[in-house]
Amino acid sequence: MWATALLSLLPLVSAQLALPNPPFLPPSISDGAQPSSGGFPNPKWSSLLGSLIYFYDEQRSGTLPSTNRVPWRNDSLILEGRDQGIDLTGGFYDAGDFSKDTFPLSFALMSMCWGATDFGKGYDLANQTAYLDDTLRWGLDWLIKAHPNDSTLVVMIPNADKDGSYWGGDRSIPSPRPLYIINDQNPGTDAAAGTAAAFAACSNLYAGRGFSNNSYSPPASLKNDSYADTLLTHAQQLYKFAVNATNGRKTYQTSVPKVAAAYASSGYGDELAMAALFLAQATGSQETYQEAESYWTKYNLQDLRVFNWDSKNAGLPVLFAQLNQASSSFGGNFSVWQKRAEDYFDDILSNKGAGRLTDDGLLFYDGDSDDATLNPALNAAMLLERYVPMTSTAEKKVSYHNFANSQVDYVLGKNSMSMPYIVGINPNSPKNPHSAMASGGTDIGAIDTDPAEEAYVLAGAVVGGPDKRGRFFDIRSDWPQTEIALDYNAPMLTLAAIHVMGDSKDPFYTSLAAGAYDKVKPKGRPCDSAITDGCVGGRLSKKATLAMAITITVIGLIVIGLSAWYIILLMKSRRMGKIG
Numbered sequence: 001m002w003a004t005a006l007l008s009l010l011p012l013v014s015a016q017l018a019l020p021n022p023p024f025l026p027p028s029i030s031d032g033a034q035p036s037s038g039g040f041p042n043p044k045w046s047s048l049l050g051s052l053i054y055f056y057d058e059q060r061s062g063t064l065p066s067t068n069r070v071p072w073r074n075d076s077l078i079l080e081g082r083d084q085g086i087d088l089t090g091g092f093y094d095a096g097d098f099s100k101d102t103f104p105l106s107f108a109l110m111s112m113c114w115g116a117t118d119f120g121k122g123y124d125l126a127n128q129t130a131y132l133d134d135t136l137r138w139g140l141d142w143l144i145k146a147h148p149n150d151s152t153l154v155v156m157i158p159n160a161d162k163d164g165s166y167w168g169g170d171r172s173i174p175s176p177r178p179l180y181i182i183n184d185q186n187p188g189t190d191a192a193a194g195t196a197a198a199f200a201a202c203s204n205l206y207a208g209r210g211f212s213n214n215s216y217s218p219p220a221s222l223k224n225d226s227y228a229d230t231l232l233t234h235a236q237q238l239y240k241f242a243v244n245a246t247n248g249r250k251t252y253q254t255s256v257p258k259v260a261a262a263y264a265s266s267g268y269g270d271e272l273a274m275a276a277l278f279l280a281q282a283t284g285s286q287e288t289y290q291e292a293e294s295y296w297t298k299y300n301l302q303d304l305r306v307f308n309w310d311s312k313n314a315g316l317p318v319l320f321a322q323l324n325q326a327s328s329s330f331g332g333n334f335s336v337w338q339k340r341a342e343d344y345f346d347d348i349l350s351n352k353g354a355g356r357l358t359d360d361g362l363l364f365y366d367g368d369s370d371d372a373t374l375n376p377a378l379n380a381a382m383l384l385e386r387y388v389p390m391t392s393t394a395e396k397k398v399s400y401h402n403f404a405n406s407q408v409d410y411v412l413g414k415n416s417m418s419m420p421y422i423v424g425i426n427p428n429s430p431k432n433p434h435s436a437m438a439s440g441g442t443d444i445g446a447i448d449t450d451p452a453e454e455a456y457v458l459a460g461a462v463v464g465g466p467d468k469r470g471r472f473f474d475i476r477s478d479w480p481q482t483e484i485a486l487d488y489n490a491p492m493l494t495l496a497a498i499h500v501m502g503d504s505k506d507p508f509y510t511s512l513a514a515g516a517y518d519k520v521k522p523k524g525r526p527c528d529s530a531i532t533d534g535c536v537g538g539r540l541s542k543k544a545t546l547a548m549a550i551t552i553t554v555i556g557l558i559v560i561g562l563s564a565w566y567i568i569l570l571m572k573s574r575r576m577g578k579i580g
C-alpha cells in the first residue's frame, strides 16, 4: 500500500514525465502499407504522431540520455561552448548538417507548444505526451543555456570549424565551433522576440493556460508551474531586450551577417507581435496585448502570405482571435480578427491569394515554396484546422477542414508520385533524405553515391517536397526536395494530433502498395536551387533569374525597384543550400 503510494509519486518528483517502458518506436516500414481496422483513437494516426516526434530524438546534440531511442546515434559535441566559457551542449541539429540555429529552432518550439496547448488531447490519446515533454525540454533547456543573461542570446553555431563545412557522421564533427551572439550593442530584434515567443508559448503549455474554450485544451499531465515560471522569466527578459535594446531594433543579420546565408530574417514586427500575444496570454496584461495591436499597425503586418520560420504574419490573426474569443479583458475585438483571418483563408480556398494549387493539388507560393514545397502548405493546413472552432459560419468549418485535409492527404501520399513525404512510414517513402548523419557518407563530393544506400532510416522526418510540377526525384544532394528540418516537422505534429482526436480513418498512406512510386518515378533531373542540369528546356535557373534581374536594373528606376522587391521575396523564403 505504502509502496504503491510512493511509486505513484515517482513521476511527480522526477524532472519530467516518465517515459513509457518499453519505449514507443516507429513501426516498421512495411507496417505502413497495412491498413488498420480503424477505431478510435486510430492506431495509425497515433503511431504517425509518435514517429514525427521521434524525428527530434534523431536530431539531438550533446550527451544522449539513458532513454535514447535511436540506436545509431552517438553523443556529440559534448563540450560545445566550453572554450568560450559557456555551456552550449545539447539542443538539436537544425537540418541536414550539424548547425544549431536559434531562429528556426524557436519557431519550431513555438509552433509545437502552441499546437499542444490547443490539441493536447491528441498527444494524450496517442500516449505521446511524455515524448512531447522530453522533446520540448531538450530544446527549451538548450535555449535557456543560449540565453545566459538578460540581453545575450546565442543565435547560431555553424556546421564548420573555420569557413569549411562538414559532411559525415556524428562522432567526428569538427570542434570547437564559433558562436554567434546578439546583445545590447549588437541586437537582433527578430531572434530575441522569436525566442521570447517560444518561451512564452511553452510557458503557457506547461502552466496549462489554454484558451478556455472547450475546443482546445493542453494535456493536464504536463502541468509544471515551476518550469512554466522559468520559461516565462526568459520570455519576459528577451521581450524586453527585443523591444528596448540599447542599440535599437534591427534584424539579427544586421548585427551578425554570418546568419544571413541560411536564415536571414525579412523583418521583426511579426516576431514582436507574436511574443507580445503569447506574453499577454501568460500574464493577462492588456498593456502587452495592446503592444501587439500597435506592432500590427506600425510594421504593416497585414500582408499575409506563408507562415514559416521567417514570416509569422499569417498566424497573427488566428492568435489574436483566440485571445479575444477566450477573454474580453484584453480590449480587442474578436470579430475584427475573425474577419481578417477569414479573408486570408477564403482567398486561399478560392485560389485568389498569393498561393495557388499545383496541378496535383498542393498549395504553392511562388518564391516562398520553391525550396521546400510542403512547408507552406502544411503550415496553412495547421492554421486552418486551428481556426475551425472559431469560424463565423458552419459552412466555413466544413470547407476549411476539407481544404486542410486535402493538404494533409497530399503530404501523406495522395499525390502524383504516390509518395508519402515522411521518411520510413511506408515502402514508398523517400529513401535519400539530405541528412549527413543518416546518409553514412563522409565525402560531400560523392554525396549521392557514397554510400549507394542511405545507412540509417531517418524515421519520421518530413522532407522538403516535390517540385511545382509534382515531381519528386529522391536525390540526396537535392536539398530543396530531400532536406529535413526541425521546422518541417512542426506543423505536421499539430495536424497529426488533431487527426488522432477526430479521425477514425487511417492516414492516406496505408492504402499505398509497395512499388507505387517506382512506377511513376520521374525521368531526368530536377531544376532547382541545388541541381540545375535538369533545367534544359525548363524554367530558368535561380541564378539565371537573378542575373536577369540584375541586368534589368540598368533599364530604369521603376524596374530597379521591382527587381529589388523580387530579390527580397526570393531571399526572404530561401533556405540556402547547407552544402555550399
Ligand SMILES: *[C@@H]1O[C@H](CO)[C@@H](O)[C@H](O)[C@H]1NC(C)=O
Residues within 6 Å of the ligand: 011, 012, 013, 014, 015, 016, 017, 224, 225, 226, 227
Ligand atoms: C517541474 O520541472 C522542474 C524543472 O525541470 C523539475 O525540476 C521538477 O521536478 C518538475 N516538477 C514536477 C512536479 O514534475
Ligand SMILES: *[C@@H]1O[C@H](CO)[C@@H](O)[C@H](O)[C@H]1NC(C)=O
Residues within 6 Å of the ligand: 041, 043, 046, 125, 126, 127
Ligand atoms: C495508450 O495506453 C493505454 C494504457 O496502457 C492503452 O490501453 C492504449 O491502447 C494506448 N494507446 C495507444 C494509441 O497506444
Ligand SMILES: *[C@@H]1O[C@H](CO)[C@@H](O)[C@H](O)[C@H]1NC(C)=O
Residues within 6 Å of the ligand: 085, 086, 148, 149, 152
Ligand atoms: C552575459 O553572457 C555573456 C556570454 O556568456 C558574457 O560574455 C557577458 O559578460 C554576460 N553579461 C553580463 C552582464 O553578465
Ligand SMILES: *[C@@H]1O[C@H](CO)[C@@H](O)[C@H](O)[C@H]1NC(C)=O
Residues within 6 Å of the ligand: 072, 073, 074, 168, 169, 170, 171, 437, 438
Ligand atoms: C555512431 O557510432 C557507431 C559506432 O561507432 C557508428 O557505426 C555510427 O555510424 C555512428 N552514428 C553516426 C550517426 O555517425
Ligand SMILES: *[C@@H]1O[C@H](CO)[C@@H](O)[C@H](O)[C@H]1NC(C)=O
Residues within 6 Å of the ligand: 212, 213, 214, 215, 326, 389, 390, 391
Ligand atoms: C468556443 O468557441 C466556440 C466557437 O466559436 C463558441 O461557440 C464557444 O462558446 C466557445 N466555448 C467556450 C467555452 O468559450
Ligand SMILES: *[C@@H]1O[C@H](CO)[C@@H](O)[C@H](O)[C@H]1NC(C)=O
Residues within 6 Å of the ligand: 239, 240, 243, 244
Ligand atoms: C521599454 O522602455 C520603455 C521606456 O522606458 C518602457 O516604458 C517600456 O516598459 C519598456 N518595454 C519593456 C517591454 O520593457
Ligand SMILES: *[C@@H]1O[C@H](CO)[C@@H](O)[C@H](O)[C@H]1NC(C)=O
Residues within 6 Å of the ligand: 333, 334, 335, 336, 339
Ligand atoms: C467589433 O467590430 C465590429 C466590426 O467588425 C463592430 O461591428 C463592433 O461594433 C465592434 N465591437 C466593439 C465592442 O467594438
